[in-house]
Amino acid sequence: MKYSQATDYALHAMLYLVAETPDKPVSVQLLAEKLGVSQTYLSKMLTKLVKAGLIHSVSGANGGYKLKRNQDDISFLDVIQAIEGTTSLFECSFHHDSACLIQQVVADAEQQMMQTLKSKKIADLVAHIPKQPHERLT
Amino acid sequence: MKYSQATDYALHAMLYLVAETPDKPVSVQLLAEKLGVSQTYLSKMLTKLVKAGLIHSVSGANGGYKLKRNQDDISFLDVIQAIEGTTSLFECSFHHDSACLIQQVVADAEQQMMQTLKSKKIADLVAHIPKQPHERLT
DNA sequence: TCATTCACAGACTTATCGTATCTATAATAT
DNA sequence: ATATTATAGATACGATAAGTCTGTGAATGA
Numbered sequence A, B: 001m002k003y004s005q006a007t008d009y010a011l012h013a014m015l016y017l018v019a020e021t022p023d024k025p026v027s028v029q030l031l032a033e034k035l036g037v038s039q040t041y042l043s044k045m046l047t048k049l050v051k052a053g054l055i056h057s058v059s060g061a062n063g064g065y066k067l068k069r070n071q072d073d074i075s076f077l078d079v080i081q082a083i084e085g086t087t088s089l090f091e092c093s094f095h096h097d098s099a100c101l102i103q104q105v106v107a108d109a110e111q112q113m114m115q116t117l118k119s120k121k122i123a124d125l126v127a128h129i130p131k132q133p134h135e136r137l138t
Numbered sequence C: 001t002c003a004t005t006c007a008c009a010g011a012c013t014t015a016t017c018g019t020a021t022c023t024a025t026a027a028t029a030t
Numbered sequence D: 001a002t003a004t005t006a007t008a009g010a011t012a013c014g015a016t017a018a019g020t021c022t023g024t025g026a027a028t029g030a
Helices: A005-020 A028-035 A039-051 A076-084 A101-119 A122-128 B005-020 B028-035 B039-051 B076-084 B101-119 B122-128
Strands: A055-058 A064-067 B055-058 B064-067
Touching (some): A005 A064, A005 B101, A076 A101, A101 B005, B005 B028, B005 B039, B076 B101
Antiparallel strands (some): A055 A064, B055 B064
16 A cells, blocks of 8 residues: 555655745646656646646746645645545445444544644755755755 | 555454454354455455464364454554555655655654554454344444 | 647556455364 | 365456556747
8 A cells, every 4th residue: 555656746846846936837847857757647746736726837838837825835735635635545345333443443543644744844845955956856 | 545455354354353252263254254255355364464473373174263462462553564564655766865855754644643553452442342242243 | 820838638558456266285173 | 084274376357557649728929
């Protein structure tokens, strides 16, 4: 059981966008180049982030993506759920008389993790990244 | 991203074994019947639980499975890891200069969940289950 | 107006993994 | 010995992840 690689891409792309925050939108081409992944595949992740309301897209020449919200409002959980969806980690397949106790325990544990991921913002990492070289983020 | 159904089976099977704890081992046939799942598939999960050291198997007639450790020592985490493995939820696929900060955050959150799953024992649920009818556990 | 540059959507392919079954083998009780 | 049980391995099927390709539409700049 693992988060998909798409989540990995999305988190790193978001980190880049948060670290930059230029007026000019960042194109998929540039983003894909920085991360060293395929443009076409990465664009699928970015489209999901747009639909989740995390970033904003600009069509046409000089277009691309930039943050929608305040960067301090974007948590790890936001990005992860935008890609992975919001279904719970565990769902009991048996039909009990009442609620499944096992499911309750696992759901409770998952909630703990989600709480941490919600409190952690992407922007929290930016302070640790050297601004100068501006070339390699990964 | 989800835990596999196999984990669901394993957790319910363990709950049954913990709730029973007879001298006589419980066969796959009985266990599968109680849970309403396939014998052959369920036996794979049980074999994993054996290899993880959670339960003990007895071959031959009147054989089956019974708990190995004290039932209070068996946590949700033990069962889940026996089936799902112990690899982390998230692994960064980029090669950074130093450790990936994103991975550290997610790993930290996962650790929170694991802590909860480790503290919760399967036996904790048994108190809530009526002993009398003895028929339906699911 | 026209061409260029970009995001976006959908169809499609490929690989991997979860789910499940079947068969054969080894161990044990009666 | 024979029936009963766990165990291992091979196999099949389906779903999902990973990735590519192509066309469409929107915005920009010349």
